[in-house]
Amino acid sequence: MNKFAAGWRIQRRVIGALMIRELTTRFGRENIGFLWVMVEPLLFAVLVGLIWRFMKGPEEHGVGIIAFIATGYIPLTFFRNAVTRSVRIFAANGSLMYHRQIKVLDFVLVRCLIEGIGAMMAFVVIAIALIALGEFPIPYDLGEVVAGWLLYWLFTLSLCLILAPLSEVSEVYEKLLPVTTYIMIPFSGAFTMQSWLTPAAGAFLYYSPFVHGMELIREGIFGPVIEARWDPTVPLAASMVLGLVGLALCRNIRRHLVVE
Amino acid sequence: MIYCEALTKSYPMGSGRKQVLKGIDLQIAPGEKIGLLGRNGAGKTTLIKLLGGVEMPTSGRVRRRMSVSWPLGFAGGFQGSLTGYDNARFIARIYGQEYRQIRDFVEDFSGLGRQLKMPVKTYSSGMRARLAFALSLAIEFDCYLIDEIIMVGDASFHQKSHEELFVKRADRALVLASHSPGLIREFCDRAIVIEQGLAHVYPDVDEALDVYSALCAA
Numbered sequence: 001m002n003k004f005a006a007g008w009r010i011q012r013r014v015i016g017a018l019m020i021r022e023l024t025t026r027f028g029r030e031n032i033g034f035l036w037v038m039v040e041p042l043l044f045a046v047l048v049g050l051i052w053r054f055m056k057g058p059e060e061h062g063v064g065i066i067a068f069i070a071t072g073y074i075p076l077t078f079f080r081n082a083v084t085r086s087v088r089i090f091a092a093n094g095s096l097m098y099h100r101q102i103k104v105l106d107f108v109l110v111r112c113l114i115e116g117i118g119a120m121m122a123f124v125v126i127a128i129a130l131i132a133l134g135e136f137p138i139p140y141d142l143g144e145v146v147a148g149w150l151l152y153w154l155f156t157l158s159l160c161l162i163l164a165p166l167s168e169v170s171e172v173y174e175k176l177l178p179v180t181t182y183i184m185i186p187f188s189g190a191f192t193m194q195s196w197l198t199p200a201a202g203a204f205l206y207y208s209p210f211v212h213g214m215e216l217i218r219e220g221i222f223g224p225v226i227e228a229r230w231d232p233t234v235p236l237a238a239s240m241v242l243g244l245v246g247l248a249l250c251r252n253i254r255r256h257l258v259v260e
Numbered sequence: 261m262i263y264c265e266a267l268t269k270s271y272p273m274g275s276g277r278k279q280v281l282k283g284i285d286l287q288i289a290p291g292e293k294i295g296l297l298g299r300n301g302a303g304k305t306t307l308i309k310l311l312g313g314v315e316m317p318t319s320g321r322v323r324r325r326m327s328v329s330w331p332l333g334f335a336g337g338f339q340g341s342l343t344g345y346d347n348a349r350f351i352a353r354i355y356g357q358e359y360r361q362i363r364d365f366v367e368d369f370s371g372l373g374r375q376l377k378m379p380v381k382t383y384s385s386g387m388r389a390r391l392a393f394a395l396s397l398a399i400e401f402d403c404y405l406i407d408e409i410i411m412v413g414d415a416s417f418h419q420k421s422h423e424e425l426f427v428k429r430a431d432r433a434l435v436l437a438s439h440s441p442g443l444i445r446e447f448c449d450r451a452i453v454i455e456q457g458l459a460h461v462y463p464d465v466d467e468a469l470d471v472y473s474a475l476c477a478a
Binding site for chain 1: 271309312313314315316328330331337338339340341342346349350353354355356
């Protein structure tokens with residue numbers, strides 16, 4: 001038990017140190033510093049929301065279109081950033097492998113944490129701003145929003161755990177990544193609800209692990225105005241399987257990692 | 261103690277693999293000072309990396325029963341885009357030490373002064389060595405792994421390193437990879453010559469140095 005407590009202390013120390021290091025190297029200490037991490041998702045959500053607003057009018061299926069796009073686009077940018085940032089993460093952090101208490105897993109975890117926290121901050125900021133403008137409802141159930149985010153985050157983390165070691169083995173994955181993240185947009189649930197689609201298409205989307213977190217977030221925001229379908233078993237099972245494969249891959253790649 | 265058991269290490273080379281270490285068995289006792297000799301490319305750095313856990317052996321294993329420093333060399337251990345102070349902060353955090361103590365030691369030992377506020381990538385190799393040395397001596401280890409680095413720097417830095425490493429930390433173990441016979445003869449209890457991927461241990465340092473100079477002459 002003591003050993004476990006000591007390990008946990010070291011783990012917390014390492015994650016904290018790596019996060020601070022990552023934030024200082026990426027954003028520096030000038031002007032708004034690490035707050036930059038939320039600027040990108042914020043801009044994406046606002047601008048895409050505005051474009052949709054002018055293309056399709058103020059509402060869709062009875063919910064404000066800007067609010068709907070914002071709730072979908074922020075998790076999506078989080079996913080895309082986390083995935084792109086996990087590419088060749090081990091080689092880039094090679095000099096840190098000199099310290100035995102830092103494990104390759106920590107790099108993936110830290111990037112996902114930073115992107116996730118940035119996206120959630122953007123989410124809160126945009127919600128407050130839009131509520132003030134009357135474009136966003138008062139959230140129906142905050143617990144559901146948080147739970148939805150956690151499901152979405154967990155699945156993204158498990159994907160990154162697989163992508164990070166694979167990208168180290170072959171450059172092919174890196175080349176295929178942009179097109180993959182683009183193609184998966186319809187399957188992410190960012191721009192539609194299952195209940196808005198034909199029954200066949202909706203049933204198909206049910207098997208996409210992203211959709212459940214997404215619909216849970218939306219139910220937490222909009223409440224019964226929309227019909228959300230979610231089941232945590234799908235994303236949890238998918239994360240578990242991918243996560244285990246990812247852990248095995250990370251362990252294997254560490255054995256062969258050549259550090260300068 | 262550090263135990264190395266049947267360590268091998270190979271790297272991919274073209275379509276095959278280059279076998280660098282072919283089975284090393286070695287024990288390092290607390291307080292022991294070991295010189296590591298070998299020609300360029302013989303595998304000194306590889307062995308030090310395996311001892312420090314920077315890279316994993318292809319087969320065999322390393323068991324560490326005392327705290328072992330990270331390998332001290334020009335590369336590794338710090339981040340080039342961060343300043344000297346930021347690196348000190350990072351080291352303090354991951355090793356759970358008080359930053360102020362680390363900072364004071366690094367300022368005093370490295371003698372880098374205001375340079376510590378600059379990113380490490382702007383440092384000369386001598387300055388990097390000073391910082392690397394300062395950071396690892398700021399953390400107390402039972403065994404220090406040192407790869408050539410001690411040679412850099414001017415006379416006064418040599419004096420300081422000597423004082424910190426061999427006088428104040430005389431009770432610690434040390435693995436020193438070096439080409440300098442003088443250094444190894446002066447400080448090491450025994451020496452290892454790495455040749456053809458195998459480690460030959462010589463309890464008598466002079467004998468090891470003779471073997472090594474014969475190798476270099478051949």
